[in-house]
Amino acid sequence: MNHAITLYGLGPTRSSRCQWTLLELGLEFEFIEDRSLIGSDELKPHHPQAKFPAIVIDGESLFESAAICTHLCDLVPAAGLLGAAGTRARALHNQWTAFCLSEMEAYLWHTAKHTSFYPEEKRVPAVVDANSGEYRSAAKVLNDVLSESPFLVDGQFSVTDIFVGWAVNWGRRMGQNEGFDNLQSYLDRLFAREHCTLNPE
Template identity: 50%
Template sequence: MSITLYELNPTRSARVRWTLLELGLPFESVAGPEVFAMPELAEIHPLSKLPALRDEGRPLFESAAICNWLADSHPQAGLVAPSGTWSRALHDQWVAFTLAEIEAFLWHTARNLFLLPEAERVPAVYPQNEAAAKRGLAVLDAHLGGRDWMVDDRFSLTDIFVGYAVCWAGWQGMTGDLANVTAYVERLQARPLCPYQPAA
């Protein structure tokens, strides 16, 4: 078995790192800012983004696709419910919700904060994106009232996935008034294999 993860902390590659660690899978890490310029990354990801993975030589990109593949192909670990179950539908629901209703807005702000050339940045999008991300975060806060974890009230891949976006929002100072989300982040970061950093 051979798995190579192209990564850079604290990008979304942290989701894949945590999934691999929870599954107990050995992997080679190709890490650092220089990864973005590597031809071998461009051979996996058409936009040379992270994370990217090779599994037995096969290329895969997008954190959701990679994490689902790793958990699905090691079902004995029970990290995600099998396809065709209601629990899996809920996992898919929260992954899609996180990407569409929270992470897209965090990413749009990040692009305008430091990725785009200065002349192309539009600071006017920050408050709009923050308001939109907070609507999604409020949904998670309500869902987490009275439960510790996102699906079936047990830690799963859903928490690795959703947890990254919630931590990212925390790094941006957006979660201070959300008590359930704040407690959830503390639970996530208390897990021994969690690679998500506490907010500065």
């Protein structure tokens, strides 16, 4: 089935999760990459906070990268990137995306805000160490799981790895993955994929 798809995003930001998912699924899409749309009235009909990513599928808007990637995979079940609703594979996908967002990515984002995004007067340096401890506690969980399996769900690549891999790579880029060798091997497996959109720098 053909869909009219427009993705709003920018380079290796969280929109790259959606871009990678679309490429893996073989779906055609228009990619609007325009930094000036962040915070704009033009983007608000698609994302109420005018952030990236946002997507429009057959005229319907959707935001939040986890919701977008999961929905895209539901549109193309034959691609095998996501277990069907009600299966153990889908439950594990839900588990790891929730874990990734709440136990890992939130702490990286908080640190990024307090080290570079916020104006100096709003930054609280004390949060950085606390955030690092929280992130690394969760990263250790993944590092242990990945000693048993190359990927997070049923031992094979899935959209869960596109999603979680982005946060693990952000942790690496922020110097937070030291000592977690399985996370680096995991990223190397992801970097090797043809459609990978993770920032390797």
